[in-house]
Amino acid sequence: MRVPTPNAAPSGVSLGVAAAARRLGVAPATLRTWARRYGLGPSEHESGSHRRYTPEDLARLVVMRRLTLEGVPPVTAAATALSTDPTEAAMALASSAGEGSDTDLEEPDDAVATGDVPAVVALASDLGVWSAVLPADRTPLTRRPSPAGQGALQRAVLAGDSPGAAAAVLAACSARGPLRAWEEVVQPARAALGRRWEATGPGVDSEVLLAAATLEALRALRRPPERTTAVVLLAAAEGEVDSLPLHVLAAAVAAHGVRPWVLAPGLPREAVAAAVRRTGPAAVLVHAEQPVADATAQLGPLPRLRHPVRLVLSGPGWAGAALPPARPVLQAPALPAALEVLLEATEP
Known part of the structure; x- marks a missing residue:
């Protein structure tokens, strides 16, 4: 008994x-x-x-x-x-x-x-x-060791622990910088959650939690004093719905003492053009994850200002796109390359 x-x-x-x-x-x-x-x-x-x-x-x-x-x-x-x-x-x-x-968030393993x-x-x-x-x-998750930082983030997301997920992203950003944290910790977690969602059905809420926690962590990062009055404007290509890469890039730009302006995805090109005229940026970046069908229609409305403005195209969506010949652009598919171009544009 x-x-x-x-x-x-x-x-x-x-x-x-x-x-x-x-x-x-x-x-x-x-x-x-x-x-x-x-x-x-x-x-x-x-x-x-x-x-x-x-x-x-x-x-x-x-x-x-x-x-x-x-x-x-x-x-x-x-x-x-x-x-x-x-x-x-x-x-x-x-x-x-x-x-x-x-553990890595991978597809279900029948052996577990x-x-x-x-x-x-x-x-x-x-x-x-x-x-x-x-x-x-x-x-069940596959029992493979995950890189430092991924395990804590993945466990927090699956547990519905938003503060814990934000703390994990913040720790990764503080230790590695926003871009490396994005590429080495956050992006792999997002990709694994997406695969898991496809395999099992549940998981959309986890991706939403991860996105919100990432934004919270990026806002909490300490910014050094601005070293210039120049600003850079970051916008999403037409049809894009994911703004996280822009916010990650904005945090990396701010960490170098430059003020970023991030436009919400889904804005009409005329609204983006109006923002360019209003802010007078040193550089305008348009990010595309999905293939761009008509680059001329997207870039044509952007105004030409009196001072030189670098037009930067980032993301894999611009690969193979027919760019307007009369519009000089700089292509930087990866975010680290885009950061270098933006910082060069703000040098005195």
């Missing part, structure tokens, strides 16, 4: 040390150390058998592991985990499925067992809490 200790979690799914360690992605010896040093041990036991981790125990261990991965000292992380409200701890548990290791998914939902249900993350959004 099972005899719960005082303040034990509600009855339901419970795990031994080995099973709990596998669930969390840590060594059994780590769990024993946490139990011995910090009091994060199993709180339920059967007569004549080993103690077992209840849903509440596991939820607090998830909090402990997440904090230690973020660099919080173990003593502080343990105190926080022990003081966590059981409901909040259950939500942390429900949002941590697949957190056992840094799926039995943990219902178990995690059951553990949360035992505490009377329903996870905000749908079980269908927990398709």
Whole structure:
């Protein structure tokens, strides 16, 4: 007969040390150390058998592991985990499925067992809490190590943790700069989410969360004092709906002391032309991810100002486009090359 200790979690799914360690992605010896040093041990036991981790125990261990991965000292992380409200701890548990290791968000791998998914939902249900993350959004992930920064971002996005995703993007931008963070961390996560969406159906909400978190992180970056009064105007080609590359490039421009102006995608060419006349920029960049069918129609309305204005075409969409011969343009398919051209245009 099972005899719960005082303040034990509600009855339901419970795990031994080995099973709990596998669930969390840590060594059994780590769990024993946490139990011995910090009091994060199993709180339920059967007569004549080993103690077992209840849903509440596991939820607090998830909090402990997440904090230690973020660099919080173990003593502080343990105190926080022990003081966590059981409901909040259950939500942390429900949002941590697949957190056992840094994983790439790739297509489902049939070789990975799926039995943990219902178990995690059951553990949360035992505490009377329903996870905000749908079980269908927990398709098993391939167990390949991901580059530094991607694992934390991907876990936060799948857990619906917008502040955590923004913090991961901000950390990557601070360490690598906006362009490298975009190419090495954010873009791979977006591509993986897109593949996952195609394979399983769910995932649109995750892409929206990632985009919002990226914008939040870019706005939070510190900008140095402006070194010039010149501005650069960044616009999307007609038909484009994704403005994130423009905001990433704008953050990189601002980091060099130049003021960027980003126009929302979908504006008529006449509205873009009016913005050019109003701001008098040193350079105008038009970004296209999708193939441009009629470059003359898109670039023709842009006005010619009295002072020299560089017209820069960025993105893969301009490849193969028939450019107007009377309009000198500079092509920079990749964002780093576009940044160099924009900075050159603002030099005194």
